[in-house]
Structures are given as structure tokens and as C-alpha cells.
Amino acid sequence: MTSDSPLPPGQQLRSSFERFGLGRFANKFPADARHARFQLGGDVATSLVVDEQLRALPRVSQRSDFHCVTTWSVQGLEWQGFRFADFYARIVEPLARPKPGADFVVLKGQDGYRTCMYLPDLLHDDVLLADTLNGAPLDIAHGAPLRLVAPAHYGYKNMKHLAAIEFRVGRGDYRFPFPYPGLMDHPRARVALEERVRYLPAAWVRPLYRMLIPVVIGKSRRALARHLAQDNAAR
Numbered sequence: 001m002t003s004d005s006p007l008p009p010g011q012q013l014r015s016s017f018e019r020f021g022l023g024r025f026a027n028k029f030p031a032d033a034r035h036a037r038f039q040l041g042g043d044v045a046t047s048l049v050v051d052e053q054l055r056a057l058p059r060v061s062q063r064s065d066f067h068c069v070t071t072w073s074v075q076g077l078e079w080q081g082f083r084f085a086d087f088y089a090r091i092v093e094p095l096a097r098p099k100p101g102a103d104f105v106v107l108k109g110q111d112g113y114r115t116c117m118y119l120p121d122l123l124h125d126d127v128l129l130a131d132t133l134n135g136a137p138l139d140i141a142h143g144a145p146l147r148l149v150a151p152a153h154y155g156y157k158n159m160k161h162l163a164a165i166e167f168r169v170g171r172g173d174y175r176f177p178f179p180y181p182g183l184m185d186h187p188r189a190r191v192a193l194e195e196r197v198r199y200l201p202a203a204w205v206r207p208l209y210r211m212l213i214p215v216v217i218g219k220s221r222r223a224l225a226r227h228l229a230q231d232n233a234a235r
Contacts, residue, residue, distance in 0.1 A: 005065065008191045010206050011073040019141035019220045020068060020155070022113070022180060026216075026223040029140055030110035030161040036131055036146040042106065042166030045097035053091050054129070057082040064126060064151035066158070067191045070209035070216070079149050081130035085123045092167070102167040106174050107148060110161040116174055117150070117157055119167070121188060126151050129162070141224055154189040154196065 007013060036054060041047035060083055065075045092098060103119035121127070128149040131138055138144040143160030150158055168174070176185035183198040194202040196209070 007073055008067060009194045010071055010202060011067055012071055014072045014074055017074040018217055019224050020216055023219055025111050025113050026219045028111035029227050033140050033144040038162045039164040040096050042168045043099040043102045044167055048095060050091060054082055057086045057090060062126060062128060067154055069154040069156055069196050070213050071206055072213060078134045079128055079130040080132035081128045084127040084129060087129055098167040099169055101169045104168045104171055106166040106168060107159040108164040109159055110163045113177060115157050115159055152191055154191055157189050
């Protein structure tokens with residue numbers, strides 16, 4: 001989806017792309033925002049740390065839209081990084097060797113957040129492991145040092161501050177972060193089908209989510225400002 005596309009069902013356009021997320025994580029930031037490294041594990045033959053291996057992958061640039069589950073969208077963002085499909089073919093399969101059927105993928109962030117996706121969705125050409133936004137390295141507001149970009153899925157699937165990727169056979173003990181209810185975490189969360197939550201009609205949750213937007217933005221802004229002030233004072 002690009003800025004030439006009409007907005008998906010239930011979405012409203014925003015002019016600015018701000019830090020946004022679940023309230024529990026507003027005051028949590030990555031311990032290392034400079035080095036794009038993460039753990040690769042789960043139901044695999046060999047677990048490993050992915051670091052320098054990423055540099056061997058072809059870099060790609062992509063212009064795509066971002067759609068938050070709370071009904072706001074930002075269009076025409078310029079991302080750069082590595083296709084997840086290339087990462088899987090050149091690093092995951094030959095080095096980690098996932099077990100047959102390990103297509104349930106858990107993504108974890110340095111801030112403690114976690115989400116899940118299915119491997120076939122991750123292998124689409126527009127899914128990236130991105131380290132650059134609009135021509136500049138990612139900052140902590142948008143997922144430094146490395147994040148997932150999956151334009152066809154709501155923002156809560158687009159993991160920021162990537163710390164680990166686990167390929168699993170089945171859901172196992174995966175749970176959406178406490179204390180948020182599991183119904184908030186749709187297993188696929190496809191924007192075009194308006195898969196906002198489990199079980200409930202999308203039209204029911206849109207008004208509630210829209211009410212939360214100013215609250216979440218305000219909390220995220222204040223937390224980011226405090227963090228940056230503390231970081232500058234420590235230098």
C-alpha cells in the first residue's frame with residue numbers, strides 16, 4: 001500500500017508519524033539503539049545471534065503506508081533495510097534450520113513488547129527488517145536499531161527495537177503482553193480485512209480506539225521527552 005492508495009476501511013489520515021504504542025511500554029526504551037543485532041531461535045536446530053550476517057543481504061528501499069490499529073494512518077513513508085524473505089532464505093534456513101511446521105513466528109523487542117505473525121505473511125515482498133526511515137537511521141521513536149515493517153498488517157505487528165525472532169511449531173506458551181487481553185492480538189491483523197482484534201466486529205472497537213489516540217500520543221510524547229533529556233544530561 002502506497003500513498004497513491006485510498007485509505008483502508010476505518011482509517012483516518014494523520015500528517016505526522018509519532019511514537020505510539022501500548023501504555024505499559026511508553027517509558028521503556030532499547031538498551032542498545034545502535035547495533036542491529038538480535039537472537040534467532042525457537043524450534044530450530046541451531047540458535048544464533050544475527051549481527052554481521054545482515055550486511056551480506058541486499059539492501060532495498062520501499063515507499064509504503066503505515067496503519068495503526070487505533071484507526072490512524074500515515075502515507076508514503078520511505079523505508080530502507082532488508083527483505084524478510086531474503087533474511088529467511090539466506091540466514092534462517094541454512095544456519096538455524098527451523099523444524100518442519102515452524103511457521104508461527106514470535107517477535108520480541110528490547111522494550112519487552114512481543115507480538116506474533118505467520119511465516120507466509122512475513123515472506124511477502126514488502127515485509128522488511130528496516131534500519132532507515134525517510135533517509136535517516138531509525139531513531140528510538142520509531143524502532144531503532146532495527147524494526148519490522150509489514151505494511152499489510154496493523155502497526156502492532158510491526159515490531160520495534162527488534163531483540164529476538166523465534167520460529168515455533170504452534171503457539172505454545174505465546175501470550176500477548178500482560179495485562180492486555182488476548183482478544184487485542186489478532187493472529188494476522190491484516191489491514192485490508194480490518195482484522196483489528198479477535199472475535200469482535202471491527203466497527204465495535206473503532207470508537208474506543210479513536211478515543212485512546214490523544215491519550216496514547218500524549219503519554220508517548222512525555223516519556224520520549226524525559227528519556228531524551230536524561231540521555232542528554234548523561235553525556
